[in-house]
Amino acid sequence: MNKKISIKNVITFYAKEKMPLYYLTVIFSAIYGILSVIPYYLIWQIARELIVNGTSADKNKIVSYAVYIFASQIIGIIVSFSGLMASHLLAFRIEKNIRHNAINHLLSLPIGYFENEDTGRIRRMIDDNASKTHTFIAHMFPDIASSTVIPILFIIMILSVDYRLGLLCIAGVIIGMANMFSLMGPKTKELMGEYMQSSENLSINGVEFIRGIPVVKVFNQSVESFQRFYASIMDYDEKAKFFVNFCKKPMIFYTLSLFMPTILLGPLTMILIRHSSSPLELLSKSILYILMSMLLHSVLMKLATVSEAKNMFFISIEKLNDIFENKQMPNMNIEKTNQEGISFENVSFTYMGKETPAINDISFNFKKNKTYALVGASGSGKSTLLELIGRFYDIDKGSIKIDGQDIRSIDEDILLSKLAIVFQESKLLKRTLRENITMGKNYSDDEILNAIKLSGCEDILSNMKNGLDTMIGEQGTYVSGGEAQRISIARAFLRNPDILLLDEATAYADPENEHKISESIEKLKQGKTCIMIAHRLNSITNVDKILIMQHGKLIDSGNHEELMQNSPYYRQLYENYSRSIKWRVANA
Ligand SMILES: Nc1ncnc2c1ncn2[C@@H]1O[C@H](COP(=O)(O)OP(=O)(O)OP(=O)(O)O)[C@@H](O)[C@H]1O
Structure with a gap:
């Protein structure tokens, strides 16, 4: 008005x-x-x-x-x-x-x-x-x-x-x-x-x-x-x-x-x-x-x-x-190119009110059906990079394309249907377990139970008094942070998207949950382009490529062996991480 x-x-x-x-x-x-x-x-x-x-x-x-x-x-x-x-x-x-x-x-x-x-x-x-x-x-x-x-x-x-x-x-x-x-x-x-x-x-x-x-x-x-x-x-x-x-x-x-x-x-x-x-x-x-x-x-x-x-x-x-x-983001008419996967071309982005860019001139091609890990210090821009793929914000410069199509020319619903995002803090709604998994879409009980099985949530379901129709957060139905993450992984299994974005998927999990989450993610990754943020460097030694980020820039990339040989920064990170693991084990 x-x-x-x-x-x-x-x-x-x-x-x-x-x-x-x-x-x-x-x-x-x-x-x-x-x-x-x-x-x-x-x-x-x-x-x-x-x-x-x-x-x-x-x-x-x-x-x-x-x-x-x-x-x-x-x-x-x-x-x-x-x-x-x-x-x-x-x-x-x-x-x-x-x-x-x-x-x-x-x-x-x-x-x-x-x-x-x-x-x-x-x-x-x-x-x-x-x-x-x-x-x-x-x-x-x-x-x-x-x-x-x-x-x-x-x-x-x-x-x-x-x-x-x-x-x-x-x-x-x-x-x-x-x-x-x-x-x-x-x-x-x-x-x-x-x-x-x-x-x-x-x-x-x-x-x-x-x-x-x-x-x-x-x-x-x-x-x-x-x-x-x-x-x-x-x-x-x-x-x-x-x-x-x-x-x-x-x-x-x-x-x-x-x-x-x-x-x-x-x-x-x-x-x-x-x-x-x-x-x-x-x-x-x-x-x-x-x-x-x-x-x-x-x-x-x-x-x-x-x-x-x-x-x-x-x-x-x-x-x-x-x-x-507050304006909605415009849909642009940008021509499609013959590319596969997710490509970043000279992408820069600065949060409103900030002076330094969170993402600074990044160009990279995430190939279809491969797994990538983002590594870098806190604040280096890893989460922002994932959010930009989901068009949480519009970039200031460059372009992000999915299979050759600029995400600014993809309808929001279609774009989001291509992605599954598992956030650091998986938020559950005060609704039934079923609604938390389907998120309002129509799926049969068999499909939901299959997603629960694949995501290792069977134990969560068996503890629910009214099964899939148990209200989360009511009458003592408490769900821990790790369980919430597993439920959000069940959502991803059900939707079965092409692209998987994992942000610290195991950050809030205890060892038992962590193990279950790692197992189900391994299954979920199959046949998908997966980009994950992981601080536990031992879990990403077998990914296709590791991207090292620093101050919003992509400073190096390669597989674990390549980076151990060629990147002093990564070697240092990895050695520090290995030492901290040993220290934790010794003090346990
Ligand atoms: N919503 C926001 N508004 C303003 N600035 C933000 C916002 N989110 C992140 N930033 C800033 O953008 C930069 C990159 O943050 P980002 O969360 O992407 O880093 P990160 O590498 O994922 O960090 P962490 O590992 O701690 O999660 C940081 O300087 C951060 O302060």
């Missing part, structure tokens, strides 16, 4: 098909506004009849006024209900579409976006702002129309009945409105934005703190030790106080100016009665003005609340717009 934010633009963007509900809400609310002024006029007419004519007052007239009052109230209730019904239907559709559009947009973003973003924050941002938008459209938006109509009618009425009493009431309105406008400026919006942000931070850091309570307890620390949470409490305290102080004076003057006409109407009537030719008529008018100024007071108070809610609504929409500003 790149147009200026207004209620109408928001509705056009999120629920264009429900635009008639927007107009219905405005019409019903405006009619309700008119209907809510009518009884005051009729009460004045009754009071006038009684005060001016005393005992000879026309009883029929009074009864018919009372009937009109009753009728206007009943119609008012029906109209108000209809307006609220329209606004609620509109609000529900907008809320649904906000969530729907946001999720669809998130799904179209590069995977790398989720590595750099706090997913809890994104979820909260969508949830909070969608429900704030709902609350505003459903409950506050109808009040805007009604509380705009009432002051207009009121001004017309007070100036036409008695301009002297009318001017006093208008003076109160003008002073009140001037104070309210001072609260509607950009400064208020800025402060409210800061206040809302600090409230959001407090909530996010609160969740983080609760998650970290075991650590806080184990180390016998206080809330203050959780610096971020503590800082966010203090920041919230400061922002809330500042915002309240900023609004304090205008709000006090606003409230006083609204009460002022009601208080001063009595004395002014007394003064005017002395010089009036029809004092009883003036007295009845004074009653009308007292009633009207009380009504206006509540309407203007509502308008102040609505304008604050409108500011919050605009801030919520701006925050939602931030999500939509």
